[in-house]
Amino acid sequence: MADIAFLNEMAKTLRIEILKMLTKAGSGHTGGSLSAADIVAALYFYKMKHDPKNPKWEERDRFILSKGHAAPVLYTVLSLTGYFDKSLLNTLRQLNSPLQGHPCCKSLPGIEVSTGSLGQGLSVANGMALGLKLDGIPSRVYCLLGDGEIQEGQVWEAAMTASHYKLDNLCAIIDNNDLQIDGYCSEVMNIYPIDEKFRAFGWNVFKIDGHKMEEIIYALDEAEKIKGKPTLILAKTIKGKGVSIFEGKAKYHGIAPTEEELEIAIKELKNGKN
């Protein structure tokens, strides 16, 4: 059974650490890291089989952060689960830091593949799912995509592949915060309806509130029971979730909080608005 209160607490901790590291770095992607925090907390603290002391454990579940710009959420969860020392978070985006602006699998344990150029992660996740099936390893592959990201054509090539090869060990999650750099997804390049598109491609689709831990847990558990096709969890989220000054603002896609904003944000998060 999932401990919802614990998972919510972990998501809050992730948000605080994300904001601290971004403020220290002085640049980075705030909005999309915060919108994914609940999903990432549910994966790493509840759903995924993984061993921080043995990051290459063959039977681990895999997590691909296709929306690589949300690196802070991944770095934070990896440090909190023990893949590396938390002090490294202070080196985000600095010269010689293993915490590159976008995740680099060669420099940091726990990163499955380097990402950052959008649209490429789902193909890699498919390849891993195929490889695991070939070896008869019952591990699962999770791939987190941004919603703007699905404007990339490769995502649809990969959507076709996952369905064609019946990759039921694959679960894609779309962080549907509805904002991309230039504005609302529907205005920049309409991506909707996402659920119908994926269903038409042969996927099972769950639509959830990406900030309600019960719903995230339910979808992740149910996805595991679906056989013969991949599952998409379409998670409705709020960009900058948890901090009212960042929420729903495209501006905070690619900028870090100031010291003053950080102070306000931490106070708000600690006061329990989540």
Add this chain to the structure above:
Amino acid sequence: MGKTECGCAPNSLSEFVGKDIATRDAYGMALVELGKKYPNIVVLDADLSCSTKTALFAKNFPERFFNMGISEQDMMGTAAGLALTGKIPFASTFAIFATGRAWEQVRQTICYSNANVKIVATHGGITVGEDGATHQALEDVALMRVIPTMTVIVPADAYETVQCINTAVDYYGPMYIRLGRSKVPSVLPAEYKFHIGKAYIFNLGKDVNIIANGIMVAEALKAAEVLNKEGISTGVANFSSVKPLDEEALLHIAKNSKLIVTTEEHSVIGGLGSAVAEFVSENHPVKVKRIGVNDTFGCSGTWKELIKFYGLTAENIINTVKNSLK
């Protein structure tokens, strides 16, 4: 798992020994042999398995063959994912699509992650023939050579191709191996051993040395024979390994040459000729003339017509040498 409707049947390797065969045919055969030995080899293709000859592997090992359909970008990403679960993926399609359409996937997902993917592209260069410019890759070596961690090999004949494919299995890291559509003469001797980063010097000339790869090795050998008879001491070296470049061999050649001529079935920009010129100009300047396709697109024609049209012939090498020595 993957489907292919190709009707071509597997042949035995011995059937190709001593014959002039296309490097893609040698690849198809080599893959089948390797598939028997290595259960972790998987093969991906983008709806060209009959042309790239991966169909032979597909017929023998259908559960380890993945037809990705006409989607090269997805193919490269999927190959990376397979590599990152411990497989040795060979991803094949035509050279222009492997390196052009999917360049960023190769850079970001394969090379930046150091995924152990072997990209074996066929239909490199103008010997594609009748299909014309859209299908003739003249930029592929340049596109792959510029990516960090990438190894780039352009084998000269079937024998070298088979050795190169075998080596690719043992070597960990991304590789680009460029093969051709049309038949090529056998040029390398039985004792030849392929090594990544090693050139093969057929003979060292005192006046001129021709540095070639791919189909141009055979032309270079023909040209050298004529030039030597005419009293111009001419050597030939096969630089199949464009990256890493055999710098030791190249320095040795440069020190012994009045003129170096490079020749390749590729644009004169960015390929073997550029690699040689870059190294020689920095380390032992000697005159370098590059023979390749001169910054233009290809066109339709038979491959025999096209190599003449673009000057990828022994005759053009001879003329270039004579004009450069004047």
